[in-house]
Ligand code: SF4
């Protein structure tokens with residue numbers, strides 16, 4: 001049916017014929033067993049000659065890397081080979097076999113190195129089946145784009161191109177592409193690709209800030225198009241979009257007759273030319289060198305952003321206001337003098353106030369940009385003198401600050417009980433209308449009871465730093481104390497937790513740093529690190545922190561600390577609650593509790609690489625553990641959830657849908673637990689309570 005043909009055209013139309021509002025993907029099985037290798041050859045020609053051998057053996061993936069690509073491994077922490085020994089013009093094939101039966105994997109692991117050596121290939125690392133080592137090798141391939149991105153001059157952009165040829169032409173094509181890149185001074189270009197499909201990519205940095213840079217870009221694209229279409233009868237696109245960059249060459253590639261048919265279809269589907277104009281089909285033969293986007297410098301923290309958008313899915317404000325990419329792109333518009341004044345005002349809320357500063361964007365970013373840290377620096381620039389003074393006073397007198405917070409919380413909770421939640425929330429609503437920034441949240445816990453200090457002599461001593469969250473808020477809906485709970489657990493496993501004297505005067509600095517009060521954050525951290533240095537006997541005794549964001553904050557301080565404090569910090573053995581509890585029950589073999597629970601790993605748990613350990617801990621204690629598919633930052637971010645509660649609502653909406661039918665939620669930060677409870681009936685508390693229940697079975 002003609003509409004079936006049209007449906008297929010839609011798939012490749014890049015939004016020029018319509019848009020897909022819903023897509024169902026039929027996925028394929030992912031075999032459990034894999035083995036891979038990296039074969040080095042002295043030239044692209046010899047690597048291409050080896051391709052049929054790997055294709056015939058049934059390789060599922062074969063990637064080719066040129067010598068420049070191979071040398072980028074020098075930017076990895078532990079390169080799996082010596083990148084300094086890569087010879088000029090050499091090349092490599094990175095290949096993987098995926099199978100269901102171990103016999104098949106074993107046979108390939110034996111035969112492939114031998115077969116490849118017969119055609120001039122060397123496997124310096126042999127065949128690799130271990131997942132960690134395989135990931136290390138694949139990271140070289142995956143890291144090519146970010147590496148070019150992070151090595152480029154600030155203010156320049158990164159281009160990745162996607163070309164396709166008969167695979168037998170690849171040796172000549174790679175040589176000619178290298179000369180074109182050299183001629184137009186793209187000397188940082190790396191060439192790689194899906195070799196068995198003849199699909200080549202190259203990535204290079206481009207400077208579009210000067211007319212000279214624009215000319216070089218035009219020359220590169222023109223020569224590349226002529227090489228691909230005119231000389232090798234290849235295709236200007238394989239798996240990427242044609243976009244605007246190649247729209248000028250579509251007629252050259254396909255010829256006038258087909259080009260006219262394309263325009264006829266376009267005009268039928270989009271008679272007013274409103275769908276993605278100038279993408280794929282453009283009347284202007286110079287469209288690829290018009291409206292080129294400049295990259296004005298904004299700040300060292302974000303200037304390397306390539307606006308790829310990889311960070312967007314993880315951002316808790318993505319459905320409410322902006323994503324990290326938006327935050328940076330708008331700042332560039334402002335720096336370039338192109339922003340409307342209304343944008344500046346809107347940016348205060350959209351860009352700054354609704355950023356949770358959780359830093360999850362950094363984990364997804366190929367060039368490691370932490371937009372949250374950048375937003376903190378913008379907040380710093382807008383703090384008032386009085387705000388700064390108050391924050392410094394509060395950090396210096398933290399015991400008084402904590403006393404005030406506990407008192408206000410106590411009064412608030414008492415009035416809530418007396419008047420009822422609805423009336424109390426309405427009173428708060430009126431206060432908010434006249435400018436009081438904090439909103440009432442009925443899921444805020446009661447004030448924590450004073451905890452008891454345990455001085456038992458056990459075989460193992462740890463310093464315990466109860467965070468201010470655990471000192472202010474009750475740990476669960478039964479008003480139990482997380483501090484007492486951790487002390488109980490420790491006693492049961494023969495650990496003595498020693499709480500440093502005068503603990504109420506100390507804080508990790510997170511409440512100040514997230515608001516841009518840098519000096520106050522540094523004062524807090526200096527004090528706390530000194531305290532931990534003394535109480536841990538200069539780093540000899542491990543230190544337990546009961547709240548993951550505080551563990552991360554202390555370990556990865558971004559405040560300006562004195563050199564001697566940094567030296568002390570580096571020697572401290574700061575341990576987060578998750579590995580601590582895992583250690584406590586590691587050797588236990590008690591029956592699992594029968595309940596269906598859900599975990600909410602905090603952003604810091606993810607950043608510290610503890611999500612798997614968190615799941616293992618919970619699975620040791622209970623029969624059924626889930627981490628929601630849509631798990632992410634809850635957007636509560638300390639007290640931000642009380643200032644912009646809509647951020648928390650928006651951030652948790654998908655995750656909470658995944659918690660249906662589950663009995664209880666566990667996390668490792670009291671404010672994140674409040675964030676998860678704010679718009680759900682599910683009760684969340686620290687995973688320490690789960691571990692205590694698990695251990696209590698040994699007594700019963
Ligand atoms: S900040 Fe986001 S858009 Fe910018 S480079 Fe990183 S992931 Fe890409």
Ligand code: SF4
Nearest residue numbers: 315356358359361372
């Ligand atoms: S820190 Fe969080 S909220 Fe801010 S831009 Fe990054 S992911 Fe988004």
